[in-house]
Amino acid sequence: MKRLYGALGILLLLGLWELGHRAYGALVLPGLDDTARALLRLAREGEIGPALAATALHAGAGWLAGAVIGTLAGTASGLRDGLRRMLHPVAIILLGVPAIAWVVLALLWFGGDRAVIFTVAIATGPIVFAAAVQGARSLDGGLARMARAFRAPPSAMVFDVYGPHMLGHLFPALATGFAMSWKVAVMAELLSGAGGIGDGIAGARARVDTAETMAWVVVIVIALILLDHMLLRHLRTKLERWRDDEGAAEP
Numbered sequence: 539m540k541r542l543y544g545a546l547g548i549l550l551l552l553g554l555w556e557l558g559h560r561a562y563g564a565l566v567l568p569g570l571d572d573t574a575r576a577l578l579r580l581a582r583e584g585e586i587g588p589a590l591a592a593t594a595l596h597a598g599a600g601w602l603a604g605a606v607i608g609t610l611a612g613t614a615s616g617l618r619d620g621l622r623r624m625l626h627p628v629a630i631i632l633l634g635v636p637a638i639a640w641v642v643l644a645l646l647w648f649g650g651d652r653a654v655i656f657t658v659a660i661a662t663g664p665i666v667f668a669a670a671v672q673g674a675r676s677l678d679g680g681l682a683r684m685a686r687a688f689r690a691p692p693s694a695m696v697f698d699v700y701g702p703h704m705l706g707h708l709f710p711a712l713a714t715g716f717a718m719s720w721k722v723a724v725m726a727e728l729l730s731g732a733g734g735i736g737d738g739i740a741g742a743r744a745r746v747d748t749a750e751t752m753a754w755v756v757v758i759v760i761a762l763i764l765l766d767h768m769l770l771r772h773l774r775t776k777l778e779r780w781r782d783d784e785g786a787a788e789p
Contacts, residue, residue, distance in 0.1 A: 568749035576753035585738065586757055592734035593723050593758075596651065600658020601719035605712055607659070608666030613704070615667070616674020626671075629664040637661045641726045654726040654734075661722045662715035666708065673707030720762055 552570060559569040568576075580586050615622035640660050644653035727736025735758050742750035 565746075565748060568752050572749040573752045573756065576747070576749040577756055580738075580750070580753055580757075589733070589735045589738050589754075590757065590761060592732075593720065593727065593736070594761075596654040596727065596732070596734060597658055597716075597719040597723040600655040600723065601662055601716055603655065604659040604661070604663030604715060604719075605666050608663040608711075609670045609708065612667040612670025613674045616671040616677075622671060625667070629667050632660060633664045637722050637725065638729075641729050644726070645730055650730065651732050653730050654723055654732050657726045658719045658722050662719050665715050665718075666711045669707050669711035670704070673704045676707070677703060717762060717766075720758065724758060 555567070556570055558567045564572060611625060615625050637657060640657045641653065644656045647653070648656060723734065724736040724739070726732070727734040728740045729736075731737055731740065735754055739751055739754045742748075742754060
């Protein structure tokens with residue numbers, strides 16, 4: 539039933555797309571057939587694979603950098619009030635700066651691929667930071683003391699005591715940041731000319747080829763949907779199973 543509703547939603551969106559095309563013309567919104575032909579042409583010419591790989595590299599590297607820095611800084615801030623009071627305003631300021639502004643600054647500072655990766659990291663890191671702070675502040679001190687009293691090894695403290703709790707707070711932020719990283723990467727590529735899907739959109743815009751622009755949009759949407767179903771949903775199911783097991787074990 540869920541899949542049926544999902545299919546109905548997609549059909550509704552496609553129907554609205556076609557109505558918009560007929561109302562405003564191909565220059566504003568290309569038809570489904572024109573977009574499909576542009577998509578097939580890009581596939582035949584071998585442009586989709588390299589563009590997807592470049593965007594995945596930019597998005598993945600930036601997301602990983604933001605996730606590591608945000609997790610470490612957020613966890614430390616959650617455990618130390620002084621550090622939290624110092625870094626919290628910085629995170630708010632970083633979140634308040636539009637991603638487009640970071641792109642322009644990164645182009646002036648670095649240029650090329652590094653500008654894209656930096657922009658993704660600076661846009662996603664504060665989100666992970668906030669989640670890590672919340673997770674660290676809500677750690678169960680009694681459980682940790684009990685584990686230390688039973689002389690639990692450091693690996694057990696990390697993977698069995700602290701890890702699952704922190705993951706419960708971090709996973710939604712990491713998943714949100716992962717999806718955002720692709721969008722930010724495409725925008726940064728469009729302005730920087732660093733390759734990838736954004737560069738393909740920039741080329742289509744320069745040629746005033748709306749059908750090809752929409753074809754690239756379809757590519758990025760399909761990529762995100764596949765990543766959500768193949769990776770994020772699988773990880774989310776495992777996390778929910780751990781939570782269910784934890785709840786069942788409680789008296």
